[in-house]
Amino acid sequence: MREKENNESFSLEKMEQETDEMLRIRYLNRSNAKFEATNTGFLSLRVGEEYYPRVAVVRMFPFLHKDELISIRTTDERSKEIGIIEKFSDVDEETVKLLQDQLTLRYFTPIITRIHQIKDEYGYAYWTVDTDHGPCRFTIQMGGNGIVHLSDTRILIIDIDENRFEIPDIDRLTMKERKKLDLFL
Amino acid sequence: MKLLNLTQEEEIYYCLPLDIDRNGDFVQNSYTVMTNRRILTLEEGKIGQSFLLSEIQAVKSEPQIACGIVYVVAEGKEILLGRFSAKHLTRYSYLFRGLEILKQGRKEHVVSNEYERSCPKCKRALPGTRECPRCSGKKEGIAYVFVNMLMPHKHRLFVIAVLMFLATFVTLANPAIQRYLVDEVLIPGVNDWGKAGMCLFLMLLMTSGIVFVNAAKSYLCSKLGAYISEDQREKLFRKIQSLSLSFINERSPGELMNRITRDTERIKDFFGDVFCNLFTVVILFVCVCAFMLILNWKLAILAFVFAPFSVALSMGWRKQIKKRFHLQGAKSDKMNNNLQDVISGMSVVKSYGQEKRESEHFDETAEEFAKIQKSNEVFFAVFYPILNFALSVGTYLVIYVGGKNVLVGNMTPGELLQFVNYTSMLYMYINWISGMPRALMNLVTSLERIGDVLNQDPSILDGPGAVDHEIVGEVVFDRASFGYKSYQPVLEDVNLTVHPGEMIGLVGASGTGKSTLINLIMHLYEVDDGAIYIDGVDIRNIRLENYHSQIGVVLQENFLFAGTIFNNIRFAKPDATYEEVIRVAKMANAHDFICKLPDGYNTYVGEKGYSLSGGERQRIAIARAMLTNPRLLILDEATASLDTESEYLIQRALGRLTKGRTTFAIAHRLSTLKDADRLVVIDGHRIAEVGSHEELLAKKGIYYGLVQAQMQTSAPKEA
Numbered sequence: 046m047r048e049k050e051n052n053e054s055f056s057l058e059k060m061e062q063e064t065d066e067m068l069r070i071r072y073l074n075r076s077n078a079k080f081e082a083t084n085t086g087f088l089s090l091r092v093g094e095e096y097y098p099r100v101a102v103v104r105m106f107p108f109l110h111k112d113e114l115i116s117i118r119t120t121d122e123r124s125k126e127i128g129i130i131e132k133f134s135d136v137d138e139e140t141v142k143l144l145q146d147q148l149t150l151r152y153f154t155p156i157i158t159r160i161h162q163i164k165d166e167y168g169y170a171y172w173t174v175d176t177d178h179g180p181c182r183f184t185i186q187m188g189g190n191g192i193v194h195l196s197d198t199r200i201l202i203i204d205i206d207e208n209r210f211e212i213p214d215i216d217r218l219t220m221k222e223r224k225k226l227d228l229f230l
Numbered sequence: 231m232k233l234l235n236l237t238q239e240e241e242i243y244y245c246l247p248l249d250i251d252r253n254g255d256f257v258q259n260s261y262t263v264m265t266n267r268r269i270l271t272l273e274e275g276k277i278g279q280s281f282l283l284s285e286i287q288a289v290k291s292e293p294q295i296a297c298g299i300v301y302v303v304a305e306g307k308e309i310l311l312g313r314f315s316a317k318h319l320t321r322y323s324y325l326f327r328g329l330e331i332l333k334q335g336r337k338e339h340v341v342s343n344e345y346e347r348s349c350p351k352c353k354r355a356l357p358g359t360r361e362c363p364r365c366s367g368k369k370e371g372i373a374y375v376f377v378n379m380l381m382p383h384k385h386r387l388f389v390i391a392v393l394m395f396l397a398t399f400v401t402l403a404n405p406a407i408q409r410y411l412v413d414e415v416l417i418p419g420v421n422d423w424g425k426a427g428m429c430l431f432l433m434l435l436m437t438s439g440i441v442f443v444n445a446a447k448s449y450l451c452s453k454l455g456a457y458i459s460e461d462q463r464e465k466l467f468r469k470i471q472s473l474s475l476s477f478i479n480e481r482s483p484g485e486l487m488n489r490i491t492r493d494t495e496r497i498k499d500f501f502g503d504v505f506c507n508l509f510t511v512v513i514l515f516v517c518v519c520a521f522m523l524i525l526n527w528k529l530a531i532l533a534f535v536f537a538p539f540s541v542a543l544s545m546g547w548r549k550q551i552k553k554r555f556h557l558q559g560a561k562s563d564k565m566n567n568n569l570q571d572v573i574s575g576m577s578v579v580k581s582y583g584q585e586k587r588e589s590e591h592f593d594e595t596a597e598e599f600a601k602i603q604k605s606n607e608v609f610f611a612v613f614y615p616i617l618n619f620a621l622s623v624g625t626y627l628v629i630y631v632g633g634k635n636v637l638v639g640n641m642t643p644g645e646l647l648q649f650v651n652y653t654s655m656l657y658m659y660i661n662w663i664s665g666m667p668r669a670l671m672n673l674v675t676s677l678e679r680i681g682d683v684l685n686q687d688p689s690i691l692d693g694p695g696a697v698d699h700e701i702v703g704e705v706v707f708d709r710a711s712f713g714y715k716s717y718q719p720v721l722e723d724v725n726l727t728v729h730p731g732e733m734i735g736l737v738g739a740s741g742t743g744k745s746t747l748i749n750l751i752m753h754l755y756e757v758d759d760g761a762i763y764i765d766g767v768d769i770r771n772i773r774l775e776n777y778h779s780q781i782g783v784v785l786q787e788n789f790l791f792a793g794t795i796f797n798n799i800r801f802a803k804p805d806a807t808y809e810e811v812i813r814v815a816k817m818a819n820a821h822d823f824i825c826k827l828p829d830g831y832n833t834y835v836g837e838k839g840y841s842l843s844g845g846e847r848q849r850i851a852i853a854r855a856m857l858t859n860p861r862l863l864i865l866d867e868a869t870a871s872l873d874t875e876s877e878y879l880i881q882r883a884l885g886r887l888t889k890g891r892t893t894f895a896i897a898h899r900l901s902t903l904k905d906a907d908r909l910v911v912i913d914g915h916r917i918a919e920v921g922s923h924e925e926l927l928a929k930k931g932i933y934y935g936l937v938q939a940q941m942q943t944s945a946p947k948e949a
Contacts, residue, residue, distance in 0.1 A: 086310025153297035179256040206317035209296040
């Protein structure tokens with residue numbers, strides 16, 4: 046069972062122990078961690094004596110390393126780190142699938158594959174695009190923080206609802222699309 | 231709804247879209263549905279999962295990265311229901327509350343008060359308003375607002391209207407006189423010097439007259455704009471002050487400032503740039519068209535044919551220019567931000583020896599900016615004359631065809647001159663009018679944003695039966711519940727009776743609702759459920775101004791307004807005498823340090839003024855609180871982050887302040903609460919423990935734990 050916090054008795058040893066635990070980097074791999082899908086859509090984890098009925102799978106470098114340095118955390122408010130998966134080759138293929146599944150569930154950033162139209166009207170830009178998850182329309186605010194340059198050629202677009210869209214390489218757009226986008230670069 | 235297999239008396243309460251699926255693909259026709267009996271999901275039009283409300287403990291939505299998931303908790307298990315995009319995050323967060331209410335068998339609906347981000351009708355983004363400026367369906371509403379704005383300035387409007395007609399008349403008459411001059415006077419052989427002189431004089435008079443008329447008109451319109459925007463600014467400020475804190479906290483200070491400064495500025499600009507020419511241009515436009523048709527309808531149609539071309543050209547030009555200069559602006563912003571970043575972080579840059587790298591980085595952005603700037607200048611210099619030429623192509627054509635007419639004798643030279651004059655006017659006005667929709671839309675948006683604030687009703691108002699009440703000091707919480715957002719309770723079912731003169735220490739981890747409790751006592755927010763009584767009178771029935779004049783507040787970060795120390799102390803009582811101010815300053819242990827300042831009580835403090843230390847500001851705030859002799863006193867972390875000496879002084883000052891007054895004090899450092907009569911421990915949105923220091927220690931509960939933890943971490947290490 047998840048360890049139960051008891052507020053009633055604070056003790057110095059316990060605080061120190063927790064701090065030490067926080068400082069420690071624990072790598073998870075096929076020998077010490079057992080991930081298992083719950084039949085309710087989530088992922089459970091057993092590490093040695095500890096058992097977590099549901100864990101959060103978090104990317105430490107969501108833009109740079111999508112499949113490396115994955116932090117496994119508790120899902121409560123404290124979001125304590127249980128361990129780190131350094132790279133997917135450290136765990137079984139079956140586990141990789143489970144982890145990927147949780148990552149898909151957590152991160153939602155459709156990749157724009159085609160720009161049909163960008164209409165700019167009174168301070169807002171209305172986009173009509175195709176993404177790898179289907180066609181989509183969204184709105185961004187002009188002059189705000191709607192466009193984030195992840196690198197010279199890679200941009201992240203954040204719409205007024207805080208949805209995210211990515212264009213991985215603007216050099217690969219067609220001339221026509223590029224022209225529509227120029228206003229934002 | 232056969233699809234849902236609704237049983238009898240089952241009613242749909244909430245229905246929220248699940249617009250992306252497990253893999254993140256966009257899907258239609260998928261929803262989370264909550265009825266008064268069940269919660270279920272529809273997946274592409276078919277029932278997915280279904281639970282009876284009685285078998286689940288909670289329904290939760292959890293924000294993910296740019297999306298969210300919703301799950302139910304049943305038998306201690308979390309069961310995923312579905313996934314939605316960030317658009318629906320706020321909506322889903324209300325579902326939890328909806329379930330709570332339905333489970334209790336109550337029938338009311340939870341309604342979100344948050345603003346939509348885009349208009350449900352036209353899908354356009356909303357500029358931070360509730361109504362869509364485009365299709366709010368109350369266009370007459372905007373017109374009404376506009377007329378209302380103008381009404382107090384009727385006399386000015388009248389003068390402006392007279393000037394407008396004068397300008398119109400003169401502009402139209404000038405070409406007619408020119409024609410007369412050419413056709414009737416400048417005839418070879420007729421040496422009518424008198425008539426010629428008369429015409430020239432009239433033309434001179436009109437040309438110089440129109441300069442004065444236009445100048446006067448612009449002056450008056452700008453003045454009118456300034457008056458109107460001042461009216462709006464004052465109204466907005468008064469309104470924002472009267473609105474409850476919740477309205478202000480939901481918006482950033484920057485946004486509210488924008489509404490007071492920028493939106494009203496836009497209204498002023500509209501009057502100065504657009505309004506003053508609006509009617510003149512429209513009347514002129516119509517008259518010019520009519521005159522042209524009368525003079526020579528064939529030629530007129532030829533001129534009109536080129537009008538759409540001219541409009542398209544000038545709109546295209548404007549778009550291009552906007553795009554180019556937008557880009558230049560963006561680069562300039564980037565450069566400025568970079569500069570600001572480095573200059574404010576100079577000590578870090580220097581101490582890590584990164585000057586060279588930062589210089590290079592700056593060079594890059596500066597170069598980018600220069601490149602764009604150069605290209606834009608060249609663009610403008612080359613294409614602007616070309617555009618002007620292209621715009622007047624119609625005029626050349628008119629001259630060509632008209633000239634032929636003159637040669638044949640169908641038209642007099644004077645008529646041609648008049649006609650050509652009108653043609654160039656026509657193109658000028660067309661150009662101007664094509665910019666109108668944008669100017670109007672800007673105005674409507676600004677009016678809408680201002681109206682949005684002005685039409686807000688303050689959520690905390692003096693009720694009809696509100697009375698003045700002299701506070702004795704008893705405060706009673708009766709089943710009080712409150713949340714800043716109705717779906718997220720911060721305090722639940724708080725019951726507490728505080729006797730007059732008692733000092734209550736509020737203890738608990740951060741985020742448990744201590745400050746919220748204090749906000750409720752200050753009546754900055756109103757309880758959602760239950761009530762607060764002051765000496766047996768419901769707090770809602772005491773006149774706000776009267777109530778606030780009787781409470782004193784000392785916070786952790788005390789805000790000093792720009793002004794002298796003297797004025798800051800007597801902020802709550804502007805008519806306080808010197809003696810009163812000095813007395814409270816002495817009581818607050820502030821008098822001595824104030825006297826040591828070179829400018830004494832006249833020392834200017836605030837953002838640009840003399841910087842006082844935290845302890846000094848604190849003592850000024852205590853003096854300020856003492857001045858009104860408040861019956862209720864609120865201390866929120868009044869002694870945190872102070873050095874030991876000033877803490878001692880402040881403790882002494884506070885001791886004097888709290889004597890005989892009902893006091894609520896929050897402190898993280900528990901030692902500062904040793905004078906409290908009773909301590910209230912707040913945990914998990916509720917009052918967990920109440921009692922004196924000794925009682926709570928003996929109880930060995932939460933408070934005991936907190937004291938233990940603080941003693942062990944703050945005790946000096948023994949060598």
